[in-house]
Amino acid sequence: MRPPSPMQQTPGSDLLQIRGLDLDFGTPRGRVHALRNVSLGVPAGEVVGIVGESGSGKSTLAYTVMGLLAENAEVTGGEILFEGRDLLRMPAAARRGLLGNRLSMIFQDPMTALNPVRTIEGQMIDAQHYAPGSRREKRERAVEMLRRVGIPDPQSRIGGYPHEFSGGMRQRICIAMALLVKPALLVADEPTTALDATLEVQIVNLLKELQKEIGCSILFVSHHLGTVAELCDRVAVMYAGEVVEYGTVRNIFQNPGHPYTRALLECDPGRIRQKTKLLPTIPGEVPSLIGARHGCIFRQRCRHAFARCASERPAEHAIGAAQAARCHLLDQARVMPA
Numbered sequence: 461m462r463p464p465s466p467m468q469q470t471p472g473s474d475l476l477q478i479r480g481l482d483l484d485f486g487t488p489r490g491r492v493h494a495l496r497n498v499s500l501g502v503p504a505g506e507v508v509g510i511v512g513e514s515g516s517g518k519s520t521l522a523y524t525v526m527g528l529l530a531e532n533a534e535v536t537g538g539e540i541l542f543e544g545r546d547l548l549r550m551p552a553a554a555r556r557g558l559l560g561n562r563l564s565m566i567f568q569d570p571m572t573a574l575n576p577v578r579t580i581e582g583q584m585i586d587a588q589h590y591a592p593g594s595r596r597e598k599r600e601r602a603v604e605m606l607r608r609v610g611i612p613d614p615q616s617r618i619g620g621y622p623h624e625f626s627g628g629m630r631q632r633i634c635i636a637m638a639l640l641v642k643p644a645l646l647v648a649d650e651p652t653t654a655l656d657a658t659l660e661v662q663i664v665n666l667l668k669e670l671q672k673e674i675g676c677s678i679l680f681v682s683h684h685l686g687t688v689a690e691l692c693d694r695v696a697v698m699y700a701g702e703v704v705e706y707g708t709v710r711n712i713f714q715n716p717g718h719p720y721t722r723a724l725l726e727c728d729p730g731r732i733r734q735k736t737k738l739l740p741t742i743p744g745e746v747p748s749l750i751g752a753r754h755g756c757i758f759r760q761r762c763r764h765a766f767a768r769c770a771s772e773r774p775a776e777h778a779i780g781a782a783q784a785a786r787c788h789l790l791d792q793a794r795v796m797p798a
């Protein structure tokens with residue numbers, strides 16, 4: 461048996477290990493292969509970011525870990541090991557028992573994540589379903605958590621409804637609810653996308669602080685590279701349903717091994733130093749995920765593509781101990797062209 465690759469194993473103990481995950485959506489136009497052979501690890505106490513363009517499968521992966529997929533989704537292969545147990549083969553009741561307990565989630569849109577016709581108090585008490593203590597104790601814990609995330613006058617505001625709070629405040633409430641149960645793993649699906657830049661910085665700092673305090677791991681989905689660099693310890697780069705590169709933040713941002721990672725970084729407005737009227741983009745579009753795939757998934761948009769890329773799917777190549785990428789250029793030990 462081959463030893464686990466850097467995409468599958470990270471130093472220390474992995475709280476979450478996703479191995480060879482395949483997932484399809486059945487649609488009237490055919491089967492959409494939304495995730496293909498996805499492998500990555502989330503070590504205990506670390507933050508792992510998932511980046512990529514829209515349609516790369518980032519959110520699908522997050523929802524698969526949480527077991528919150530649409531009815532037309534079908535996992536066709538692989539495993540998701542959480543604390544050593546495969547979530548995909550666990551009885552439904554046991555898996556449900558992990559949600560809002562060992563596993564919790566922050567969604568992209570705080571308005572739709574909260575129930576608009578119930579008070580924050582009721583929702584935060586319900587969120588502690590598995591926690592010990594009376595209703596009064598749970599309310600006190602909720603007030604304390606609201607204070608912790610910066611809600612002013614939480615003692616009285618806890619009785620309010622979601623529409624009485626601003627977007628930033630609602631996302632703070634969602635973070636408070638998700639972390640109230642002190643989960644082992646928090647899955648955050650683009651939690652700052654609906655917020656303006658100032659609020660985004662505040663929310664990222666808050667998440668960082670609370671993650672350290674609680675000691676949980678975070679799987680952080682984002683298309684914002686600056687936020688990922690700020691918050692995460694490791695990064696998985698996804699393209700068209702595949703993880704094309706995985707490594708520490710430092711390696712991915714300073715020594716990217718995959719042409720797609722390099723192209724993403726070149727398009728990041730935060731890294732562009734020259735004055736320009738037009739922001740760069742990666743030419744072309746994400747390919748259709750319907751039907752069989754051959755060769756490298758990125759070849760239509762890759763400026764380094766060569767004959768082999770059309771016929772053979774690149775294997776995973778380690779770049780040092782904690783970084784790996786899927787590209788034939790690494791196999792050939794060629795220096796990546798600029």
Ligand code: SF4
Nearest residue numbers: 756759762769787788
């Ligand atoms: Fe580009 Fe070929 Fe590498 Fe794919 S395998 S990223 S097409 S060079």
